[in-house]
Amino acid sequence: MSWLRNNPRYAVMVLGTLALPALVLLYLAISLFGMRSGYQLQIERLEPRIARLQGLLNREEQVREAARVVGSDVLDLVYPATDDAGTVSANLQKNVREILGAAGLSVSNSQILPVREKDGFDHIAVKLTASGGLPALDTALADLNAYLPLLLLESIEVWPNRNRARKDEAEEQTITATVQVLALKVRS
Incomplete structure (x- = not known):
C-alpha cells in the first residue's frame, strides 16, 4: 500500500x-x-x-390448379392475342350494332375508337349512338352484359327526345343514348 x-x-x-x-x-x-x-x-x-x-x-398443387382454372376463365373473357386488333374492332362494332338493333333501338352512328394499350391488354372501344324506348335500352344493356368475350360499359349518356303530343295517341317517351363499350384483347 x-x-x-x-x-x-x-x-x-x-x-x-x-x-x-x-x-x-x-x-x-x-x-x-x-x-x-x-x-x-x-x-x-x-x-x-x-x-x-x-x-x-x-398446398402448392391446389394453388397451381386454382391458378390454371382462373387463367382459363380469363381467356374466355378476352380476345386472344392471335386476333388482329382491326378485325376485332370491326367485329365488335358489327356485333354491338346487331345487339342494339335486336333490342329495338335504331343505331344512327357508330365509331371505332383508337386501340389503347394498358395493363397487358389492348383496349378496343366502340362508341354508338342509338334511339328508341327506355325498355329497349334496358334490354340492350342486359344483352351487352351477357356477351362473351366480356364487354365493359365505359360510358353512357342518355337524354330524352322531344315528342310531339297528339291528342288521340298515348305519349311514349323515347330516348337517345350514346354508349361506349370496351373489349379487351391480350397483347401479343
Whole structure:
C-alpha cells in the first residue's frame, strides 16, 4: 500500500491499464447483446411470413390448379392475342350494332375508337349512338352484359327526345343514348 501512496502516477497508469480492457470487454458484451436482440426481433417478424410460405408450399398443387382454372376463365373473357386488333374492332362494332338493333333501338352512328394499350391488354372501344324506348335500352344493356368475350360499359349518356303530343295517341317517351363499350384483347 505504501507503494501506491508513494507513486500515485504509476498507480493511476496501472489501474487505467487494467480498467481499459475491462471496459472494452463490457462494451463488446453490451453491443453483442444489443445485436442479438435486434436479430431476434427480425426473426420474430419473419416467422409469420415463413409460416405463410410453408403453408403455400404444403398446398402448392391446389394453388397451381386454382391458378390454371382462373387463367382459363380469363381467356374466355378476352380476345386472344392471335386476333388482329382491326378485325376485332370491326367485329365488335358489327356485333354491338346487331345487339342494339335486336333490342329495338335504331343505331344512327357508330365509331371505332383508337386501340389503347394498358395493363397487358389492348383496349378496343366502340362508341354508338342509338334511339328508341327506355325498355329497349334496358334490354340492350342486359344483352351487352351477357356477351362473351366480356364487354365493359365505359360510358353512357342518355337524354330524352322531344315528342310531339297528339291528342288521340298515348305519349311514349323515347330516348337517345350514346354508349361506349370496351373489349379487351391480350397483347401479343
